[in-house]
Amino acid sequence: MIIKLSIVIGCGYFIYTKLVDNEQLKFTVFYKNLIENDIFSIKIIFFLSLLTFLNWFLEILKWKSLVGFVKQISFFEATKQSLASLTTSLITPNRIGEYGAKALYFNKKYRKQILGLNLVGNFYQMVMTLFFGSIGLCYFVLSHKINVDLYQIFKILLLVFILILVLFFLLKKLNFKGFTFEKARNFIKSIPLTLNIKVAILSLFRFLVFSHQFYFLLLIFNVDISYVDAISAITSVYLIASTIPMLSLFDVILKGSVAIWIFSFLNIEPLIILSTTTLMWILNFVLPAIIGSYFVLTFKPSFTK
Secondary structure, eight states, rough: OOOHHHHHHHHHHHHHHHSSSSSSSSHHHHHHHHHHTTSSHHHHHHHHHHHHHHHHHHHHHHHHHHHTTOOOOOOHHHHHHHHHHHHTTTTTTTTTTTHHHHHHTGGGGGGHHHHHHHHHHHHHHHHHHHHHHHHHHHHHHTTOOOOOHHHHHHHHHHHHHHHHHHHHHHHHHHTTTTHHEEEHHHHHHSHHHHHHHHHHHHHHHHHHHHHHHHHHHHHHHTOOOOHHHHHHHHHHHHHHHHHOOBBBBGHHHHHHHHHHHHHHHTTTTHHHHHHHHHHIIIIIIIHHHHHHHHHHHOOOOHHHH
């Protein structure tokens, strides 16, 4: 119980500090900006809430579909696992705590498989971010004639390639309590093609939902921008932000900083961009994490299974 309370209290404290003590965006300025743009109107709240619901509905459905490969669970069970793991993962780098939190919901014999399935789900979501982000960034750089040091990019890509090779070699040699790279590869290969396609499609729809939620927030803040410019900038922000390891609780700061730089080429005020990224964080992380806190507190793990 102490561990569960620590997770919830720690999560709540960090969320509070990021909203109230955010050096990038003072809460009073943020709140005033929301009032001036009529964010609290019933229509806007309903529309933004609907997109948030759809975002997490797709994520929960994706998780339910993946888990169904080893064990059938209800949509409510998938909801509990997804939201509780979100709450737990917010205080871990790159949401790594999500893996352990979800695994604890299952018998010991399923836990290695659950880790693998969670990896598959996150892999497809990352693929969508990389695919659309790469297209968006290329268009953005070319259309706005941004000076890019190709030599520096080549060095970064070379470094990433070397790191991938090193990681691949280390994983092949990994043998932790019977968990080997070969077993993991065979398990992933055993997942049906139809399930892979379903998870990929759900990941695609989820990416489209939250990227367009960002776009609609820009429109709500009366930003004069074309759809193509907006989407290319938004996908570029997610691409760059997703490649930087960081605590999820600082995600709002990271995305805010990246977004300010990207949208500066479109001459959009930093206040609007920070307000947009903060709202995106509140809608898609803070609110679900608050609900997930209840599931964390009521969770009863069974370490003997």
